[in-house]
Amino acid sequence: MTKQRVVVTGLGTINPLGNNVDTTWNNLINGVSGVDYITLFDASDLPVTFAGEVKDFDPNDYMGKQNARKLDRSGQLSIYAAEEALRDAEFDINQPLGKEFGIVFGTGIGGIGATEDAVRIYDERGSNRISPLAITQLMPNSSTGQVAIKYGIQGPSLTITTACAASANAIGEAKRMIEQNIVDKVLVGGTESGTTSMTIGAFAQIKALSKQNEEPQKACKPFDKNRDGFVMAEGSTVLILESEKSANERNAKIYGFVEGYGSSTDAYHITAPSEGGIGALRAMEQAITNADINVEEIDYINAHGTSTIANDVNETLAIKSLMKDFAYKINISSTKSMTGHLLGGGGAFEAMASLLSLKDNQIPPTINLNDPDEECDLNYTANNSIEKNIEYVMSNSFGFGGHNAVLVFSKQ
Amino acid sequence: MEVNEVFEKVKGLFEEELGIESEKITMEAKLEEDLDIDSLGIVEVVMAFEDEFEIRIDEEELEEVVTVGQAVNLLHSKL
Numbered sequence: 403m404t405k406q407r408v409v410v411t412g413l414g415t416i417n418p419l420g421n422n423v424d425t426t427w428n429n430l431i432n433g434v435s436g437v438d439y440i441t442l443f444d445a446s447d448l449p450v451t452f453a454g455e456v457k458d459f460d461p462n463d464y465m466g467k468q469n470a471r472k473l474d475r476s477g478q479l480s481i482y483a484a485e486e487a488l489r490d491a492e493f494d495i496n497q498p499l500g501k502e503f504g505i506v507f508g509t510g511i512g513g514i515g516a517t518e519d520a521v522r523i524y525d526e527r528g529s530n531r532i533s534p535l536a537i538t539q540l541m542p543n544s545s546t547g548q549v550a551i552k553y554g555i556q557g558p559s560l561t562i563t564t565a566c567a568a569s570a571n572a573i574g575e576a577k578r579m580i581e582q583n584i585v586d587k588v589l590v591g592g593t594e595s596g597t598t599s600m601t602i603g604a605f606a607q608i609k610a611l612s613k614q615n616e617e618p619q620k621a622c623k624p625f626d627k628n629r630d631g632f633v634m635a636e637g638s639t640v641l642i643l644e645s646e647k648s649a650n651e652r653n654a655k656i657y658g659f660v661e662g663y664g665s666s667t668d669a670y671h672i673t674a675p676s677e678g679g680i681g682a683l684r685a686m687e688q689a690i691t692n693a694d695i696n697v698e699e700i701d702y703i704n705a706h707g708t709s710t711i712a713n714d715v716n717e718t719l720a721i722k723s724l725m726k727d728f729a730y731k732i733n734i735s736s737t738k739s740m741t742g743h744l745l746g747g748g749g750a751f752e753a754m755a756s757l758l759s760l761k762d763n764q765i766p767p768t769i770n771l772n773d774p775d776e777e778c779d780l781n782y783t784a785n786n787s788i789e790k791n792i793e794y795v796m797s798n799s800f801g802f803g804g805h806n807a808v809l810v811f812s813k814q
Numbered sequence: 815m816e817v818n819e820v821f822e823k824v825k826g827l828f829e830e831e832l833g834i835e836s837e838k839i840t841m842e843a844k845l846e847e848d849l850d851i852d853s854l855g856i857v858e859v860v861m862a863f864e865d866e867f868e869i870r871i872d873e874e875e876l877e878e879v880v881t882v883g884q885a886v887n888l889l890h891s892k893l
Contacts, residue, residue, distance in 0.1 A: 467832075468832060468833040468850065469833075471832070471833055533858065533861075534855075534857035535854055538854070
């Protein structure tokens with residue numbers, strides 16, 4: 403059998419910038435921040451009081467209370483994003499999608515909120531008062547299973563938990579499923595809703611989070627000299643991946659091709675990136691080779707760009723090692739400057755941003771970049787979006803654990 | 815407590831705790847088929863009953879319970 407090319411035919415999202423693709427893209431291009439003070443719980447005693455929260459989403463209104471309460475928030479967001487993506491790709495969401503459809507979902511910390519609730523009840527009231535829904539809400543594969551049930555997806559399924567690289571790995575592994583003719587359609591995505599008092603406290607303990615509580619919208623400043631950590635965010639993004647053949651047979655609209663995938667492991671430190679970003683570099687090289695292009699053909703890099711001291715310098719070094727002099731000519735940006743860090747949902751979100759860049763020939767900016775770090779001396783598309791013909795985009799995602807996943811998308 | 819008072823309390827629990835639409839909750843309604851309460855939901859129902867009525871319910875006692883009315887009668891007999 404010939405190797406299938408893989409296309410994207412549907413997008414759906416719910417995230418701090420919007421509850422659909424169009425609103426989100428408008429806000430990305432206009433440099434809007436989705437970060438603000440935490441409203442989901444009282445964060446006033448925490449060292450960090452802000453995050454990127456999903457807004458104006460009432461799960462009881464959306465799916466009915468009886469259904470909503472069976473899911474952790476990360477699962478509710480997944481069901482919502484999947485519906486938009488399936489409708490966008492013109493599938494009938496009232497019919498089971500069947501065994502020709504696979505599902506691959508990524509998440510960093512799954513139903514951590516449900517875990518915390520269950521522990522609290524166990525401590526206060528004992529084991530026989532723990533909710534019978536606790537396990538099915540907290541397991542990391544909860545969203546995968548719930549989305550599959552909701553839309554009748556009966557092909558192969560995987561849940562990937564490579565921290566902040568999870569949903570980029572999900573897209574890459576789904577690409578391989580289609581190339582190998584295992585299935586011709588895969589619903590792929592990422593989800594995260596891990597903004598809880600415990601996780602904020604725990605991430606703050608390892609000095610990973612920005613503590614710029616005075617101006618939440620300006621706290622996430624990738625590549626800037628005054629950056630001091632990432633900003634927690636929540637959301638889910640779903641893509642419909644399909645063989646080019648299947649998409650053409652359905653006359654589906656095509657956002658772009660999933661052309662290259664690379665993945666590697668630092669094997670260096672559980673949180674710090676390998677020196678010079680050499681682990682990330684290997685994933686980028688693989689993705690370029692897999693796409694069968696030269697580095698000079700890349701028009702835009704959607705960076706991992708977390709706004710931590712270590713990531714932004716090492717990612718910059720890795721891009722320089724990859725592209726040599728061309729590194730100074732290419733547009734790079736971090737959409738995390740606007741969304742915050744969607745953790746396991748980040749790769750899928752940034753894949754969506756990359757595909758919309760290809761489609762509209764626009765590059766979203768890195769906002770809050772006013773005083774660039776001397777060690778971050780590339781073109782990060784500071785503060786304003788630009789228009790430019792784009793044929794190839796590379797999207798980087800790196801996770802705690804030393805996981806690196808890099809994707810290359812093409813227009814044709 | 816009268817049977818109809820127990821029913822009203824059960825109805826309230828189903829609405830508040832489980833999010834079931836109130837018009838569906840009748841004495842004749844079947845827990846699984848009509849109210850969409852699955853095996854995990856039954857465990858929740860039992861926990862809610864135990865907390866509300868300050869009783870303990872054994873698994874064997876539930877074997878015969880199919881409808882809301884049968885649940886109400888079981889609870890009434892234990893009060």
